[in-house]
Amino acid sequence: MGFWGQFGVWLAALLTIGIISFLYKDNFLYKACEAIFVGISAGYWFIVYYWDNLYKKFYLQVTNHDLTSWERIIPWVGFILGVMMLSRLFEKIGWLSRWPLAFIVGATAGLYMMIYFVSNAMAQVASTIIPVFIGDWATIIANFFIVAGTFCGLVYFFFSKEHKGAFGLASRVGIWFLMITFGASFGYTVMSRMSLMIGRLDFLFGTWLGMIK
Amino acid sequence: MNIFDKMMRLDRRWIFLFLIIVCVVTYIIPFKVPIHVVPEVRSIYDFIDTLEPGKIVLIAIDYDPNNLAELQPMTFAIVEHCWRRKIKIIFTALSQNGPGMAEQAIRDISDSMKVDKTYNGKFYKGREIKNGIDYTFLGYKPYYGLVILGMGQDFRLPFPTDYYGTPLDSIPMMKGVLNYDQTAGVIDISGGSITDAWINYGQGRFNFPLALGLTGVMTAQYYPYLGSGQIFGIMGGLLGAAEYEKLADNPGRAMGGMRIQLYAHMVIILFIVMGNVGFFMNKRKKKLREKGI
Structure with a gap:
């Protein structure tokens, strides 16, 4: 890796540390990194929009004889x-x-x-x-959950009737389905955020410090 | 403040510190964790693995650097699998920063392809990957919905030239390739709403086989499309990439990241349990106090 390659790695590492420093508390380094990110993003997007839209889609077309x-x-x-x-x-x-x-x-x-x-x-x-009672028992259970989940979820969002009795029960089951869905989504989000951290660790310990090959 | 209050009001910085320590330690110490492959990832692997050499797959690199950690390992695993099997690839990058991601992936995987390797007991001789023969990189065009619709008529409508300025008609691989009909399917590796356009404008309009590689945040909301058969496979986050790496017998960053992910999740679960124990014990204490016990 040449000088500019090394320079880029060091710069990226310092900016990464600057952003992570926010976990402790808001500080000048974090604010500086944030401002750099916002400024570069805005500049980059402006240039891309100019070249892809105004230049390629307009100027090149109207001047092409x-x-x-x-x-x-x-x-x-x-x-x-x-x-x-x-x-x-x-x-x-x-x-x-x-x-x-x-x-x-x-x-x-x-x-x-x-x-x-x-x-x-x-x-x-x-x-x-879908037909519920078809295939092996695992398919039957899955089909049942799809049908019941959809039905009860729709009942929960039906506000023209008071949620009482059997209707209220279906509505309560509906909210359980919704909560499980949100839980699954949250679980995936946690996994996603951890993956980003792993990516940064990979960069800091591997690319920057060279501790891991 | 009793212990249960402390459990509920733990300074978040202690959680961050503990999490970072666990992540760094598990990152530095190498060990393996079991990875179980789910059917929705296997179906993508099987799709690539059963294609005839010479067939064309369109791989859409629709992510930016902020999703690099999650999605680049997926791209590596799938593209290398395709090229080892001599399947040709049309790359697109409909996210603004996508071309940089695609170019980096193409360059790195091309280097990796020069080396002889054995995957799942099968020997693959190293070879040079050639632009225009093994792949065509169409690049970026704004308004992805319209680009996806345009490619359904003719790739040349939105992309008269490839990313490097070569007219598509002079690219050997693109001879006789008009639109999606000449490809075996599309794999969209995405970190944003472009996936919706691939499902609605692409698969919905042109009915080609579509599989998705998504960030973890997005994965749950796209499962209904799997159930309805609109997509034939889905890879969710780094775990999805690790599963593909395992199937392809090509361990990479995703499989390496799983041990960190496992312990990080255990730490998070531990803190969730702690918080809940604190909450319920406090509630119980309050009730007992109200009853005068």
Whole structure:
């Protein structure tokens, strides 16, 4: 590893320690590392957006004479809508930004409507309407939990009837299912955070200090 | 303040310190912990392992450096498995910092591929991995939903050239490859909402086999898609990567990390139990006091 490689490793190690130091208490080193991270992220994103959008998607298209005049006009539509969005910064002409917003809302709704409905509603409902008593005992138990969990979970979110009697019981079972789901999610989150720590330990002890090969 | 109060009001810094000590000690001392492979990881391994050499798989590297620790081991295990079996790969990186992650992975795995290795008793001779022959890296384009839809028509629509500026038509591997129909399936390794787009716009619209490699935080919320058959496999966090490494007989950082994870989880469970014991004992004491006992 050359000088700049080593420099990068040392810098990354010091920034890592700076961020971890927050675990003890808020301090100047942590604040400095945080500010560096925010600044670099903002700068990086700005550059990426400039080159990927303004340059590649607009400038290169409108200056490309191999394209038809129609293909060169279309990017101008996007550009003008983008400029209109910035009109929010000025009170008097702020209303202009409603046009690009309307375009975004309409286009996104149109794109999402059918695809989301098919993937997230129909497919999920279809996978819940299943015969319970089929296959080996493990499958039967799994199917039962899917059906009961879905039913009781839906009952919990049904607020047009008081949660009493059998309805209340189903609602209470529903909240148990929800709690177990949140617990599983939390467990995965803990695992995820520990993995990040392992990654940093790997860097500090392996790449930086060279204690582990 | 009695002992149970202390158990409930333990300064969080003691927990951090204890956790760090346990992690560092288990990191430095090498030992193995058992890893049990779940069917949803095995199905991804089986999918790759049963493909004919020469087939194409699309691997989407949709994560940023903040997910490197969890997801890079997954990428290493899967890509090396593919290349050892001479399966070609189309890489995409639809996360803004993804290209850097993909390039690093391609470079490191290409180096690893030069060495002869034996996995699961099968000998694989080392070979040079060539851009355009063994893989094509399409790179990054903004608005991932539209890019995924565009690739379903023709890869050349969102990506007229690859990441390095070579037109797709001049890349040998891409000859006759129009869209997802010419690939065996897609594996999305992701640390964010791009996964939703792969499920909704990709699998939902074009119906290709899709598997996911996700961060631990995301994993639980994507299991319903496994149950509905919209995805055929799911790898959750570092554990998922370790399971794949075990199946591929290619121990790496994920398997090494499992011993730390095991003991760190035990520490967390210990503190949860401590807190709960403190809470219930205090509650009991309060009740007894109210009754005048």
